[in-house]
Amino acid sequence: MDRRTFIKLTASGAGALALSRLILPDRALAEPVEKLVLSNAEWKKRLTPEQYRILREEGTERAYTSPLNHETRPGLFACVACGLPLFPSQFKYDSRTGWPSFYDVLPGHVETKTDFKLILPRTEYHCARCGGHHGHVFDDGPKPTGLRYCNNGVALKFIPDKA
DSSP, X not given: OOHHHHHHHHHHHHHHHXXXXXXXXXXXXXXXXXXXXXXXXXXXXXXXXXXXXXXXXXXXXXXXXXXXXXXXXSEEEEETTTOOEEEEGGGEEOOSSSSOEESOOOTTSEEEEXXXXXXXXXXXXXXXXXOOEEEEEESOOOTTTOOEEEXXXXXXXXXXXXX
């Protein structure tokens, strides 16, 4: 690696760290998430057939079918498979796409990879604990991040804040 590449990589890493502290200033850096690994048979016992199709086979639910599209109470949206919190309710917004959408995620709670299923590359994201497929992230979201985490509602459970 040459010096210029090293400086660019170092600067971008520091920039990402500074940006994360601006967006989420009251949060410490994310601790690594302990992985949950189960066999396909164990996942099939734990999940409904539709949840299994979405989370384990990277499917997509039909748009406008999730009751979570209309959820507006304070709380957390967590992975239905393992319970890892992914999105606080204040990150949710109406993207008018038919799926629950969020402009940010709890640090370290999702992992991404490139998906070529529709030929053009998209960024797919998964739960950092169980690896369950949740949806795709796009760069057409609102401020402050400009991101849209477009989530399958069947992959989430909502945990309301205690009153």
